[in-house]
Each structure stands twice: as C-alpha cells, then as structure tokens.
Amino acid sequence: xxxxxxxxxxxxxxxxxxxxxxxxxxxxxxxxxxxxxxxxxxxxxxxxxxxxxxxxxxxxxxxxxxxxxxxxxxxxxxxxxxxxxxxxxxxxxxxxxxxxxxxxxxxxxxxxxxxxx
Amino acid sequence: xxxxxxxxxxxxxxxxxxxxxxxxxxxxxxxxxxxxxxxxxxxxxxxxxxxxxxxxxxxxxxxxxxxxxxxxxxxxxxxxxxxxxxxxxxxxxxxxxxxxxxxxxxxxxxx
Numbered sequence: 309x310x311x312x313x314x315x316x317x318x319x320x321x322x323x324x325x326x327x328x329x330x331x332x333x334x335x336x337x338x339x340x341x342x343x344x345x346x347x348x349x350x351x352x353x354x355x356x357x358x359x360x361x362x363x364x365x366x367x368x369x370x371x372x373x374x375x376x377x378x379x380x381x382x383x384x385x386x387x388x389x390x391x392x393x394x395x396x397x398x399x400x401x402x403x404x405x406x407x408x409x410x411x412x413x414x415x416x417x418x419x420x421x422x423x424x425x
Numbered sequence: 426x427x428x429x430x431x432x433x434x435x436x437x438x439x440x441x442x443x444x445x446x447x448x449x450x451x452x453x454x455x456x457x458x459x460x461x462x463x464x465x466x467x468x469x470x471x472x473x474x475x476x477x478x479x480x481x482x483x484x485x486x487x488x489x490x491x492x493x494x495x496x497x498x499x500x501x502x503x504x505x506x507x508x509x510x511x512x513x514x515x516x517x518x519x520x521x522x523x524x525x526x527x528x529x530x531x532x533x534x535x536x
Binding site for chain 2: 312339341348350351353356358364366367398400405406407408412413414415416417418419
C-alpha cells in the first residue's frame, strides 16, 4: 500500500491564483480530512469527509473548497490564494471516524508546502 | 474536549526509556487519550491510544492514572529516530471528526 499520498510536495503561487492540492489513499478508508499547519499554531482542521459525496467544514474552511467523488480521492481547492494561506497542508485518512473505535487511528500524508506571494 | 498540558521539551539518552507526561485533568469519562508524533517535516504519525487501561503496542506503552487526569507515554528504548514532537490529544464523541493538536513536547534523543 502507498498509504496517503499528496501532490505536489511544494508549490509557489501568486496572490489571486487558484490551485488544487491532491490527496489520495489506497486503504479504502471512509474518513478523510485536510489540516493546515502554521508555525506555533499546531494543526487545524480545514474540511473533512466521512464518505464519498459527503463533506463538511472544519475549523478554518474559508478560502477552501473540497469534494469527494470517490472513496480514494479528496482534493482541496484554493479558490483565490492569499498570503495568509501560506502553510503546510496535510491530508489524513482513517477507516473509522468514531473516537476510540477500531480503525480510528489517522494516517497522514507527507504534506504539501505552499507559499503564496 | 478536555485540554492537555505537556512539557515544551525533554531530552533522553539513546537506548534509555523516554517517559513523556501529559496532564488532562478535565477529561470526561468517555474521552480517549491519543498520542501522535511528528518527525521534522513529516506528517503526524499515530502511536497509541487508550481509555482507562494501560495499553502497549509495538511502538510504545501508555500508562493512564487511575483517576485519568494524567498519562505517560513510554518509549522503552529510545533511538535517534524517535526525536520528534509528541502530541497528547484527548478525543471524545464530540470530536469524532477531528484531532486537536496542541504544541506538544519536543523529545530530543541524544547519542
């Protein structure tokens, strides 16, 4: 298994540009999520999905869109990039989203390092 | 979710046990204690979780006090590759959909 993969690894955008961060998993996990990590602030949840066709907002959803057309893929779209979106983005997946339940441990991808100028 | 308190940093000698404490004095009965770690520039990695009993897996042991107000993650024989930020997270039914990462403890394993 490749686990959770993310592309690209690095990206530089200009303010106002749009782009899509890709995330894929090959573990047949129902739950997938996107986090951003900023220095000194820990990881914050952007959006999550509990299955194909179902998405919901996390703590910091503004400026981002997601969709989940397949179990495997969960792309994150930046609509109009801003310097405040400079961050490291992590995608995660797990079999279950139920706290404490079997298969609830989350697997994280290697991250995408995004700089918005 | 209950808040957690961890030391900012700790040192450990290679080959020795690393004991990482976490305080979660406001934890409720149905909340679990999770531990993740993040090696520099990599995505977080799940280590272990528990409710009230001590737990052990191939990576670590988790000791939860009887009153559940604190816990200790034990890496029995720390190696240089265990140098990372370790996050203690309390997670219950109210946070099924997310992990709330604090600032964690930077564990440095020294040769």
